[in-house]
Amino acid sequence: MDKLCFEMPIVSECKVSECAYNVSSNCHARAITIGDGIRPGCDTFLKGSRHTRKAGQVAGIGACKISGCKFNEDFECQTDSVRVGTVQNQANCMTFSAR
Numbered sequence: 807m808d809k810l811c812f813e814m815p816i817v818s819e820c821k822v823s824e825c826a827y828n829v830s831s832n833c834h835a836r837a838i839t840i841g842d843g844i845r846p847g848c849d850t851f852l853k854g855s856r857h858t859r860k861a862g863q864v865a866g867i868g869a870c871k872i873s874g875c876k877f878n879e880d881f882e883c884q885t886d887s888v889r890v891g892t893v894q895n896q897a898n899c900m901t902f903s904a905r
């Protein structure tokens with residue numbers, strides 16, 4: 807497999823325990839996408855039992871479609887890390903801050 811090496815903000819915490827990528831309040835997807843429309847939802851959320859065998863893998867923010875967030879530039883997140891939690895029963899970027 808080819809490897810990419812670049813800087814990316816990380817998911818420092820995720821409280822969405824019912825997501826398949828979640829282990830012990832951490833996200834172990836390779837990278838997630840935020841923004842499933844106008845709210846800063848986690849587009850990578852997958853309801854299911856835990857899938858990951860790589861609990862040491864830290865997830866990055868690959869893309870974010872929320873241009874109304876002050877951390878967003880060119881549909882990419884520019885902050886160091888984000889937290890994900892549940893808002894109205896949906897996985898949500900808790901670091902979102904309106905411009």
Ligand code: SF4
Nearest residue numbers: 820825828833848897
């Ligand atoms: S809801 Fe999103 S950030 Fe949280 S574990 Fe699932 S994919 Fe990762």
Ligand code: SF4
Nearest residue numbers: 870875877878883899
């Ligand atoms: S902090 Fe803002 S730009 Fe970064 S992922 Fe969350 S909503 Fe997107």
